[in-house]
Amino acid sequence: MGPQLLEAIEQIAKEKEIDKNIIIDALEQALISAYRRNFGKESEAVKVEFDQQTGDIRVFALKEVVERLTQPEEQLSLEEAHEIDPTYELGDFHKVEVTPGDFGRVAAQTAKQIVTQKMREAERERIYNHFADREDEIMTGMVERQDARNLYVNLEGIEAVLTTHEQMPNERFGIREYIKVYVTKVDPMVKGSGASILVSRTHPGLLKRLFEIEVPEIASGEVEVKSVAREAGDRSKIAVASDEIDPVGACVGQKGARVQRIVNELNGEKIDIVRYSDDPKEYVANALSPAQVVAVYVNEPAKATIVVVPDFQLSLAIGKRGQNARLAAKLTGWKIDIKSESEAESMELKDVFMKVEPATAEAVGVETVQVEGEE
Structure with a gap:
């Protein structure tokens, strides 16, 4: 087995880029366990040595040099030790070869297991190192x-x-x-x-990364993606901001070319590009595009809003199965309750909600980006 095992270790170490000493150390430790398990030597102090020149494997019992024997099978008196080697001192260990006659069979099985294990570990590590930063x-x-x-x-x-x-x-x-x-x-x-x-x-991150690829201004930092909300395969909203350029226009591209390439990549998924704002009234109003907004009432402590829209825009603001409102809430992080103008008048929202001046559509400058194929 010696030459074949050596060759196998050398080949695996080279192919999998593992230090062969790591394989040999693991093999020696595994062989100690195998020896104890297979030959009834559970308590015996042993050492396994692998000859890297010949591939031979030998097992040694370790006998501690002591002044007085209390465990003869595991100890050696100082007098006996000096008969073997005068340089021995108390606490040294004397090696006695105890390699069993059929240990080669056990060693071969153990070596195969260890080599296979190390191959798997090396493959996992190689893959992880290659992809960890991806x-x-x-x-x-x-x-x-x-x-x-x-x-x-x-x-x-x-x-x-x-x-x-x-x-x-x-x-x-x-x-x-x-x-x-x-x-x-x-x-x-x-x-x-x-x-x-x-x-x-x-994943929403896919949409964000696609915009980074298609919009150079995002990659350069001129435009920042603030938030993404996505119901994959159907509709998404992405909030963008910039102090230098029009962030929505940059993301849409000339004649909608940039965003259309992303829509195509996502198999027709509709995308609303929303202008981000630090003002929650403005941000929530923008997030509800393509619906028009009449007013937004804000409850800061509860991080909740009531949004008023024209009666004929109510279904558009809510969206099919509540999707537009749901995505807007995910995008902004604010609770959104949408009311029609007639409903808002009957409820006297200005008095019952927060008694604050509402943001109007004119004030927030709501922008709606229509993607090709959008309703």
Whole structure:
């Protein structure tokens, strides 16, 4: 077994970029456990030595040099020790070879297990080191295979998992098709042969990164993405701000080209681009686009608002199944209660809510960005 084991260790150390001494140290420790387990020597102090020149494996019992024997099987008197080697001192250990005749079989099995384990550990570490700094980034990969629940995407030679929950409901991909995915997690502590790389097509971070790619002003820092709210495959809202340029116009692009490329990448997902404001009245009003807003009443302690819209705009402001209002609330972080003008007049909101001057549509400058195909 010696030459073959040496060759295997050398090859694995080179291919997986592992220090071969790490493999040998692990092998020696595992062989100690295997010796004790297989040969009934649970309490015996032993040492296993692996000869890196020949590949031979030898087992030694360690006998401590003591002044007076109390455990003969584990100790050696100083007098006996000096007969072997005059340089021995109290507390030294004398090695006695106890390699069993059939230890080669046990060693071969153990060596195979250790080499396999170290290969897996090295593969996990290699993958983790390569992808650890890619979390929260977009990568392009090829769909390699799929099962009943997941898609498996090849990212630079490594298989990533796109689970059912991270797939958009309106998308279907074929084998060998290239797709953009958002890396959500790289986990080195998983069973199997490699680290686990989890990716997503539904994460809000995917939308943010796509805008960074398509809008140079975001990448340069001229425009800042403040918040993203997304119901993947259907509709999203993104809030942007800038002290230098028109952030909404920069994101839309000439004739809507920039945002349309993102819509195409997301298979027709509608996108509202919202101008961010530090003023919650203005921010909430903007977030409800494309609906027009008449007034916004703010309750700062409760972080809640009541928004008044024209009667004919009520359904638009709320959206299908409440989606527009729901996304606006996620985007801004404020509770939003939408009322029509007629309902607001009957409730006398100015008196019952916060007794503050409302923000009007003219004051906040509500902007609506219509994406191609938007209702």
